[in-house]
Amino acid sequence: MSVYSGFREDLLGTVPSLRAFAVSLAKNADRADDLVQETLVKAWDKQQSFQPGTNLKAWLFTILRNEFYSQMRKRKREVEDSDGAITARLSVHPAQEGSVDLKDFRKALEQLPEDQREAIILIGASGFSYEEAAEICGCAVGTIKSRVSRARNRLQDILEISGESDFGPDAISAQITNTAFVA
């Protein structure tokens, strides 16, 4: 029996963002679709462990992420590639005057290590809070913050974006320090 009526529809409603997250992680649409399928099967099998009223999207993202990393461990070679071997060789076309081309942006994003890429996607695009992202990734809030910050600086470097100094590392570390005291 479904954990609550409408569970199927809610799962289906999350597919677009699950898929976007999967593509961001896997860098490949076919593999992303496999990940989403696997996630739906796992979610269905363990639906009794989901607490209705809590964040279904975060729960599903956690399952998908775990699935991604367990597949990654199985394909160790790919892990080594994405951890920097490719990064060093790849050259991205410098950003054009003014705005960055979306294709260049995608390439730049793909050069980031997984942990940074997932952090900046969860925070900057999927709409999760730092706390939620930390829960999904199974790490501390401060770790997510520093990964987002490193990802952002790295993207800026790769894309040769300047003029964002107002929102640079200082602002971020100030935010982290602040939160540390509040928490």
Place this chain on the structure above:
Amino acid sequence: MKYEKPASQRTSGHRGSADDPLGVNSEIGRKLKQYYDDLVSEEIPDKFAMLLTQLEASERSQQGEDKD
């Protein structure tokens, strides 16, 4: 104490404030959302809906067996 930010800006989940490193004032932040929104708005293959229908059906038939 007087340097402390208002509570609303301290909330780490808060988006869109001026000091948000990925907010509307950031080129990276804008591109990131554009990149992601493009992905989210892609057409979803039918196979996902079909998969869920299968899962639901197999669960029903299992329950039927349990009752027998």
